[in-house]
Amino acid sequence: MIRVVLPAHLKMHANVNGEVELEVDGAVTQRTVLDALERSYPVLQGAIRDYSTQRRRPFLRFFACERDLSHESPDAPLPDAVANGAQPFLIVGALAGG
Amino acid sequence: MSGVRILVGTRKGAFILESDGARKQWDIGGPYFAGWEIYHIKGSPVAPDRIYVSQSSSWFGQQIQRSSDGGESWEPVGNNFAYDGVPGTHQWYDGTPHPWEFKRVWHLEPSLTDYDAVYAGVEDAALFHTTNGGKSWQELSGLRGHGSGPQWQPGAGGMCLHTILLDPLDPKRMFIAISAAGAFRTDNGGETWRPINKGLKSEYIPDPTADVGHCVHRLALHPSRPNVLFMQKHWDVMRSNDAGDSWHEVSGNLPTDFGFVIDVHAHEPDTIYVVPIKSDSEHFPPDGQLRVWRSRTGGNEWEPLTKGLPQANCYVNVLRDAMAVDSLDSCGIYFGTTGGQVYASADGGDTWSAIVRDLPPVLSVEAQTLK
Numbered sequence: 001m002i003r004v005v006l007p008a009h010l011k012m013h014a015n016v017n018g019e020v021e022l023e024v025d026g027a028v029t030q031r032t033v034l035d036a037l038e039r040s041y042p043v044l045q046g047a048i049r050d051y052s053t054q055r056r057r058p059f060l061r062f063f064a065c066e067r068d069l070s071h072e073s074p075d076a077p078l079p080d081a082v083a084n085g086a087q088p089f090l091i092v093g094a095l096a097g098g
Numbered sequence: 099m100s101g102v103r104i105l106v107g108t109r110k111g112a113f114i115l116e117s118d119g120a121r122k123q124w125d126i127g128g129p130y131f132a133g134w135e136i137y138h139i140k141g142s143p144v145a146p147d148r149i150y151v152s153q154s155s156s157w158f159g160q161q162i163q164r165s166s167d168g169g170e171s172w173e174p175v176g177n178n179f180a181y182d183g184v185p186g187t188h189q190w191y192d193g194t195p196h197p198w199e200f201k202r203v204w205h206l207e208p209s210l211t212d213y214d215a216v217y218a219g220v221e222d223a224a225l226f227h228t229t230n231g232g233k234s235w236q237e238l239s240g241l242r243g244h245g246s247g248p249q250w251q252p253g254a255g256g257m258c259l260h261t262i263l264l265d266p267l268d269p270k271r272m273f274i275a276i277s278a279a280g281a282f283r284t285d286n287g288g289e290t291w292r293p294i295n296k297g298l299k300s301e302y303i304p305d306p307t308a309d310v311g312h313c314v315h316r317l318a319l320h321p322s323r324p325n326v327l328f329m330q331k332h333w334d335v336m337r338s339n340d341a342g343d344s345w346h347e348v349s350g351n352l353p354t355d356f357g358f359v360i361d362v363h364a365h366e367p368d369t370i371y372v373v374p375i376k377s378d379s380e381h382f383p384p385d386g387q388l389r390v391w392r393s394r395t396g397g398n399e400w401e402p403l404t405k406g407l408p409q410a411n412c413y414v415n416v417l418r419d420a421m422a423v424d425s426l427d428s429c430g431i432y433f434g435t436t437g438g439q440v441y442a443s444a445d446g447g448d449t450w451s452a453i454v455r456d457l458p459p460v461l462s463v464e465a466q467t468l469k
Contacts, residue, residue, distance in 0.1 A: 009133055009158055013174070043174045047158040051178050052200075059157040093157045 002033055003088035007060075010048070010091070014041040019088055028083035030062060031074040048091060063090040102424050103168070103466040104432055105149065106440055107136035110458035112151060114169045117453075121430055121444040124453045127169065134161070138205050138419055138462045142213040146466050150216055150232060152203040160202050162218075162232050175232035179203070179220055182239035188222065189251035198222045198242070205419060205462075207262035211269070219259030223250060223276040225288065238288040241274065246293060246310040253277035253313050253332075254378075260418055261317045265324040273327065273342060278303075278313035281329065283342050294342030298331060315358045316418045320367035328370050328397070330360040330418075335372055337397050348397020353384050359421035363446060364429040368396035371431060371447060373416040381436075382413035390433070392447050406450035407441065414439070419462035426467055434460025 004020040011017065022036040038045050050057060054074075061070045065079045065087050081087035104115040111129030130136075134153045142148040147168040153161040160179065163172045185198035201221040209215035214231040217238075224242045226235040250257060258277055265271035270287045273294075280295040293309045303311040313332035320326065329336040329345065333356050336345045349355035354374045363369035370393050376384045383389060388407045391400040414437035424430035431443045438457035443450045 007157070009155065012132075013158070013161065043161075046160065046177050050159075052180060057157065057159060 001085045002028060002036070002082065003085055004033065004037055005088045005090045007091060007093040009093070010044060013047065014043055016041070027075075028078050029075050030056075030069065030072065030078065033078065033082075033089055034074075059094045061092045061094055063092055064088070100426060101468040102426065102430060103141070103146070103468055104422070104440065104442075104453070105139040105141065105462075105464040105466065106434055106457065106460060107139045107152070107419075107462035108434075108438070108458040108460050109135055112136040112139050112153075113454070113457060115440065115453050119426055121426075121442060126454055130169065130172065131163065134158075135202075136461065137202060138464075140206050140208060140464045141466045142208040143210055144208075145213040146468060148208070148213040148231075150206045150208060152206055152218070154202040160200070162203065162206075164232050176228070176234045179218070179224075179226055179235055180237070181224060181242070182237040183243075186242075187248060188257060189249060191252060193251075195248070198224070200224075201256060204258045204260045205262055207264060210264050210266055217262050217264075217272075219262050219274060221256045221258040222252075223257045223259040223279060225259055225262070225274060227288070240284070240289050241282060241291045244282075244291045246279070249310055250276065250279035251311070261314070263317055263319055263324075263327075265319075266321045267324055271324070271341070273317055273319070275314040275317050275329075277315065278311060278332075280310050280312040281314050281317060281327075281342055294338070295345070296343065297338075297345030298336065299334070300332065302332070316360050318360045318362050318370070320362045323367045326367065326396070328360050328362065330357050330372055332356065332378060335360065335397060348393070350393070350398035350400055352391055352400050353389075357416075358418040359416050359433060361421045361423055361431070363431075364423050364425040365427075366394070366429075366446075369394050369446070370397065371421065372400075373421070373433065375415060381415040386411050386413060388412040388414065388435075390431070390443075390447055390450075403443075403447045403450070405448065406443075412437075417461055420460050422463045422465040424465040424467045430465065432463050432465055434463045436460065 002022045100119040106113040111132040113128035117124045137152045139151045149165040151163040187195035190196035205219040207217040218226040225238045261275035263273040275281045282291045298312045316330045318328045325341045327338040335349045337348045357375045387409045390403040414435035421433040434440045436459040440453045
């Protein structure tokens with residue numbers, strides 16, 4: 001079970017409270033986690049990754065285990081603590097706009 | 099009993115203001131989609147309880163919401179605005195080629211006949227269409243591909259398609275405007291387009307009378323006479339009597355002819371309204387006095403409307419989609435400001451009062467007349 005924490009605006013948009021829990025088959029990567037998230041919550045398509053490029057939207061960051069994973073390959077394995085559910089995968093709105 | 103519903107888009111959410119036909123007491127609903135930028139919210143003229151919302155964010159991209167019960171509940175619908183084919187390039191601010199990139203939906207224009215059909219004007223400038231209530235969107239690429247697209251360039255607010263006018267007498271005819279490309283018309287339902295900018299003169303572009311490149315801020319028409327168009331350009335208020343084939347200036351005695359909004363009285367096709375703004379660098383009314391100017395002669399002769407509007411120390415702006423009219427017997431005029439006020443006049447502009455004063459900066463105002 002993978003735990004994902006959404007920023008407040010996307011919690012409101014997807015109508016969720018607290019963490020999202022997902023099942024991911026196979027390798028646990030940014031791509032497979034986000035694919036699973038969008039399957040469970042189709043309204044998040046385009047809100048985290050650009051529709052056309054599937055790249056992280058520029059004002060969003062991915063954190064886990066006190067590390068910034070935003071610039072890791074989307075196909076790189078996420079930390080074991082994320083893969084086994086000990087730690088959440090955090091989707092964070094960048095501090096932009098004052 | 100008749101009533102009015104005012105749909106307000108702001109930098110931090112949507113608001114719905116409702117009143118009966120007297121338009122004296124107002125109920126304020128919202129914020130809806132709190133924290134998101136609402137560039138536009140507009141209801142279907144066929145089914146007024148069907149309302150479409152452009153909800154966007156620099157962080158989380160574009161969303162489209164719709165309501166089928168007048169704003170009591172909402173559902174997100176399709177938000178994939180994919181350009182048709184290889185998008186190509188337009189001009190960047192420095193004149194270099196820049197790839198077309200979707201940023202947001204500026205304007206939603208529901209069909210005059212089908213509540214599931216809507217046009218969407220987007221940044222970077224293009225026109226999209228849905229026929230299934232917003233579930234999916236297709237580009238009408240004849241506009242962007244008609245030939246002059248590589249010469250278009252963004253205005254200060256981005257390269258946006260901000261105005262969509264549907265001709266109520268000819269379902270195949272439509273007018274749109276882009277900052278900073280100009281005005282365009284289709285006569286075949288959006289398949290092909292041509293620029294309609296003859297007569298415009300813009301000193302800030304290399305060829306002031308070029309076919310494209312003009313920073314048109316807003317177009318307006320009266321539904322009974324759609325061949326007559328009014329335009330607030332970056333500078334200049336313009337009029338066309340031939341569906342945009344040619345334009346002539348009608349700024350007349352306005353204190354400044356810079357501005358964003360322009361609209362037409364619901365029952366008097368030659369009564370038009372603008373809000374003059376001091377200049378393109380000083381986006382506030384001249385002398386700190388917020389004045390709507392009305393012409394009853396289709397332009398050239400203007401009178402200031404001040405009763406109920408602040409006449410000192412007022413430095414707000416009124417953005418291009420932030421004025422609307424209702425169609426009650428005594429025509430109501432509404433506009434919103436970047437200071438968060440929404441002003442209303444129930445007597446065609448003679449007197450004004452603020453419905454609400456402290457909203458986030460207002461991006462758009464639409465009026466629905468409810469039977």
